[in-house]
Amino acid sequence: MGAVGLGCMPMSWAYSTSQQRGDRSLRTVHAALDAGVQLLDTADMYGPFTNELLVGRALKGRRSDAFLSTKCGLLVGDQHIVANGRPGYVRRACDASLRRLQTDVIDLYQLHRADPEVPVEETWGAMADLVTAGKVRSLGLCAVGARAGRRPGARMHDGTIRQLERVQQVFPVSAVEAELSVWSPEALDQLLPWCTARGVGLLAAMPLGNGYLTGTLKPGQGFEPDDPRARHPRFTAEMMAANQPVVAGLRRIAERHGATPAQVALAWVLRQGRHVVPVPGAKQERWAVENAGAADLVLTDRDVAEIAGLPPARGSWD
DSSP states (O other): OOSSOEEOGGGTSSSOGGGOOHHHHHHHHHHHHHTTOOEEEOOTTTTTTHHHHHHHHHTTTTGGGOEEEEEESEEEOSSOEEEOOOHHHHHHHHHHHHHHHTOSOBSEEEESSOOTTSOHHHHHHHHHHHHHTTSBSOEEEEOOOTTSSOOTTOOTTHHHHHHHHHHHTTSOOOEEEEEOBTTBOGGGTTHHHHHHHHTOEEEEESTTGGGGGGTOOOTTOOOOTTSGGGGOTTOSHHHHHHTHHHHHHHHHHHHHHTOOHHHHHHHHHHTTOTTEEEEOBOSSHHHHHHHHGGGGOOOOHHHHHHHHTSOOOOOTTO
């Protein structure tokens, strides 16, 4: 897979829905592939379903150019999202994803969330059967929500590692998807070492801090009502202003390299190890191409030290 991937979710779900346009999204996927991006990441819940349909259209005639990742395990209702890990559902969900993606095989099939009412080993066993059937090439697991369901004193990724240890006994884990960025580096403490020790890839979700680390967002600018950033503790006007030193530091480094803050943020993620693949989302061609360019940016030891010295990001929970 390429050094930088493309998260396709924002093209048809969650972020700035008024800006989501099918034809532009198709051009964005094609521009990313032309720029050397290989990993395309989607899920059946995005839309729901419309994101996979979009990716399927974009890959017509170009399937061999992409390493295709999609997910199962979450159902979207009018006002809620629920997990479903029943083996029969997993098999049906995979067949439906294959149809929408217009492909015979999914390169990486990920479990979005474990169903609390179904032993994760049963869900994973059904996913492993899909590998045996030739419908899927490898399996991955998405990290448990960073702040959801944590026990007092527990580290952020304890729950995810417990799940990984359980499913690893059933069938090998090829990749884990978890948030990792300059302002959310927690995966470096526990999760990445677990993956590195076992040769498991880490797909770094939200490597641009939901867009904040690009330096294009302004404190108090506001977000559309269905944009999750409208309710995110780090995207209040007060916290966006308080975290400006993080962006300013990335911008200083970018100016030395003739790069952008986004490229510096992605290069930092890439520097964390050869098994780490940042998966930034993008809705426009220019951003997809800019993000792909981060693979050519080599940060110096001085750059890395400056990033390490940036103040930790704050949120309204702090």
